[in-house]
Amino acid sequence: MPDGEGGYVNVNMMQAFEQLESMLESETGGPVHLVRIAGQRWSYAAGRLPLEESFDAPQRVILSPEWALLFYPGNGSDIDREQIRELFEKHAGKGDA
Amino acid sequence: MLTEETNTSSWMSRRIKNDEIVKYMDHGRDFIDDVLIERQLAEAPKEPDPRQVREILAQSMAIKDLSPEQVAVLINVRDPGMLEEMRDTALRIKLKIYDNRIVTFAPFYLGNYCVNRCSYCGFNNDNCDAQRKVLSPDEIRREISVLAGEIGHKRLIVVYGEHPKNDVDYIIESLKTIYSVRVKTRNGHGSIRRVNVNAPPFCVEDLRRINEAGIGTYQVFQETYHKETYARMHPAGTLKGNYNWRLYCMHRALEAGIDDVGIGVLFGLYDWRFELMSLVYHTQELEKRLGIGAHTISFPRLVPALNSAIPADWPYLVNDEDFKKIMLIIRLAVPYTGMIITARERADIRDEAVRMGITQMDASSRIAIGSYSGGTTDAVTVQKEDRQQFILGDTRSLDELIRDLARMGHITSFCTAGYRCGRTGKCIMDLLRSGTEGKFCKLNAVLTFQEWLDDFGSEEARKAGEPLIDKEIAQIKEKNPKALDIFMDYHRRIKTGERDLYL
Numbered sequence: 185m186p187d188g189e190g191g192y193v194n195v196n197m198m199q200a201f202e203q204l205e206s207m208l209e210s211e212t213g214g215p216v217h218l219v220r221i222a223g224q225r226w227s228y229a230a231g232r233l234p235l236e237e238s239f240d241a242p243q244r245v246i247l248s249p250e251w252a253l254l255f256y257p258g259n260g261s262d263i264d265r266e267q268i269r270e271l272f273e274k275h276a277g278k279g280d281a
Numbered sequence: 282m283l284t285e286e287t288n289t290s291s292w293m294s295r296r297i298k299n300d301e302i303v304k305y306m307d308h309g310r311d312f313i314d315d316v317l318i319e320r321q322l323a324e325a326p327k328e329p330d331p332r333q334v335r336e337i338l339a340q341s342m343a344i345k346d347l348s349p350e351q352v353a354v355l356i357n358v359r360d361p362g363m364l365e366e367m368r369d370t371a372l373r374i375k376l377k378i379y380d381n382r383i384v385t386f387a388p389f390y391l392g393n394y395c396v397n398r399c400s401y402c403g404f405n406n407d408n409c410d411a412q413r414k415v416l417s418p419d420e421i422r423r424e425i426s427v428l429a430g431e432i433g434h435k436r437l438i439v440v441y442g443e444h445p446k447n448d449v450d451y452i453i454e455s456l457k458t459i460y461s462v463r464v465k466t467r468n469g470h471g472s473i474r475r476v477n478v479n480a481p482p483f484c485v486e487d488l489r490r491i492n493e494a495g496i497g498t499y500q501v502f503q504e505t506y507h508k509e510t511y512a513r514m515h516p517a518g519t520l521k522g523n524y525n526w527r528l529y530c531m532h533r534a535l536e537a538g539i540d541d542v543g544i545g546v547l548f549g550l551y552d553w554r555f556e557l558m559s560l561v562y563h564t565q566e567l568e569k570r571l572g573i574g575a576h577t578i579s580f581p582r583l584v585p586a587l588n589s590a591i592p593a594d595w596p597y598l599v600n601d602e603d604f605k606k607i608m609l610i611i612r613l614a615v616p617y618t619g620m621i622i623t624a625r626e627r628a629d630i631r632d633e634a635v636r637m638g639i640t641q642m643d644a645s646s647r648i649a650i651g652s653y654s655g656g657t658t659d660a661v662t663v664q665k666e667d668r669q670q671f672i673l674g675d676t677r678s679l680d681e682l683i684r685d686l687a688r689m690g691h692i693t694s695f696c697t698a699g700y701r702c703g704r705t706g707k708c709i710m711d712l713l714r715s716g717t718e719g720k721f722c723k724l725n726a727v728l729t730f731q732e733w734l735d736d737f738g739s740e741e742a743r744k745a746g747e748p749l750i751d752k753e754i755a756q757i758k759e760k761n762p763k764a765l766d767i768f769m770d771y772h773r774r775i776k777t778g779e780r781d782l783y784l
């Protein structure tokens with residue numbers, strides 16, 4: 185569950201991501217990456233590699249001050265960011281919180 | 282009351298954490314096996330068979346790492362025709378992965394206090410002639426105003442000495458200060474968007490804190506991998522005297538979450554052949570143990586320093602021909618790794634390096650503390666031996682370098698998008714290996730180059746740069762039509778003064 189500052193407590197983000205990755209990919213038609221935010225830096229944490237043919241502009245969904253998702257849409261699909269965020273929160277919140 | 286000396290000694294005594302060395306070692310042994318390396322060098326064919334060399338080159342061209350044994354074979358190539366084939370392959374690899382882009386940056390020295398006593402360095406603690414200084418936040422802001430607001434840099438390598446005055450808290454605060462400066466320019470605004478850090482080795486906990494500050498690459502150079510030479514150059518009892526604390530620094534950095542790390546050697550301290558083999562062992566060890574090899578490799582070459590103990594007839598000084606061979610072999614051995622050549626080298630060597638697979642160069646560099654804002658002609662043309670670690674060989678301005686590169690068909694990239702888009706660590710390595718990163722890079726290179734030309738370029742630089750941009754855009758249209766709409770939208774917005782748009 186998100187804590188008061190929008191971060192996640194007692195939730196293994198990597199685990200949640202692994203469970204959701206294929207579903208997210210089918211929603212967006214391209215690879216999805218979980219990244220860890222440290223100041224300006226967004227470090228790759230998990231997600232299918234390499235990105236092969238995908239070179240659409242990546243789209244961002246910030247999950248918390250520490251974590252975000254990057255989508256590389258395969259078919260130019262417009263991602264409903266709020267929906268993705270809610271989905272992730274719901275799933276991650278079900279973890280070991 | 283404690284004296285400054287007592288404080289420094291107690292700070293030094295807390296720095297090295299032995300358990301953060303031993304845990305990475307293999308039954309108490311490190312990964313640089315001097316005897317094995319010397320044997321591999323001795324056993325490599327003295328006159329390599331061209332067929333064998335060509336097989337090795339084909340492996341590099343397929344973007345596959347070379348083994349140390351294969352590197353030893355390339356080291357022994359002396360035949361001019363074969364060397365030409367190596368040069369040709371190195372350039373083709375560079376173009377395949379990085380295309381015609383050269384990323385540019387500036388070095389920024391924040392202080393020259395140092396507790397160490399390295400024999401070859403003008404900043405060593407025994408050098409009483411060096412003028413010591415650490416920049417205050419206001420001084421940092423003044424320097425960045427010049428770097429980002431007058432020269433137009435977007436990327437820095439910030440250099441910190443090993444001293445309590447330059448400790449982790451100072452590093453974090455200075456990074457915040459650097460990132461906070463925003464300066465009005467001719468058509469938009471300038472700021473520093475990526476700060477790479479060249480600093481001493483830290484423990485995992487300190488490295489975590491540095492990572493949280495949002496750095497680009499973390500660089501620590503081993504200087505020499507040869508243990509006997511290392512001990513001779515770095516006196517026992519100093520922090521730097523601990524070979525393994527330095528050797529395992531990148532293991533700790535990767536464990537701390539810093540997933541872009543830069544390694545390097547100060548060529549000229551020991552036999553370059555041994556050092557080259559060791560660099561390959563180092564990056565392969567990181568990849569094997571932690572899943573991510575070196576993001577960049579640097580290869581500074583020893584040059585005179587004030588009060589240096591290295592004599593002019595030191596047997597390991599590297600001549601120009603061998604230095605070029607070193608660059609070629611690094612490009613071939615780790616085909617996708619970034620290669621940095623700094624302004625230590627003369628302009629003619631750096632221009633040649635561009636044709637050998639180099640990916641990053643600095644320009645308008647000043648390495649005396651506080652010298653970007655401290656007087657223009659003074660700092661560039663009259664170098665301050667008592668305030669700099671070494672003497673620069675290439676004092677070209679960024680505008681001049683950009684023009685020279687453009688004449689050679691190379692576009693100067695100010696791109697800092699990758700590390701702000703999750704293209705770091707294993708991701709960036711895989712993208713580079715598969716050739717996919719180039720698609721992003723080309724777009725971002727053109728966008729950032731356009732920004733620079735509009736904000737800082739001289740009339741001549743614009744004349745040299747604009748046709749290059751037209752050519753790049755034509756290529757994007759042909760090879761990357763999917764990205765064209767968004768790219769053209771960003772390009773138009775940059776022309777009207779918007780800044781820092783990236784993909």
Ligand code: SF4
Pocket residue numbers: 395396397398399402403404405406442443521
């Ligand atoms: S090389 Fe670095 S560590 Fe050694 S004396 Fe110079 S500044 Fe200090």
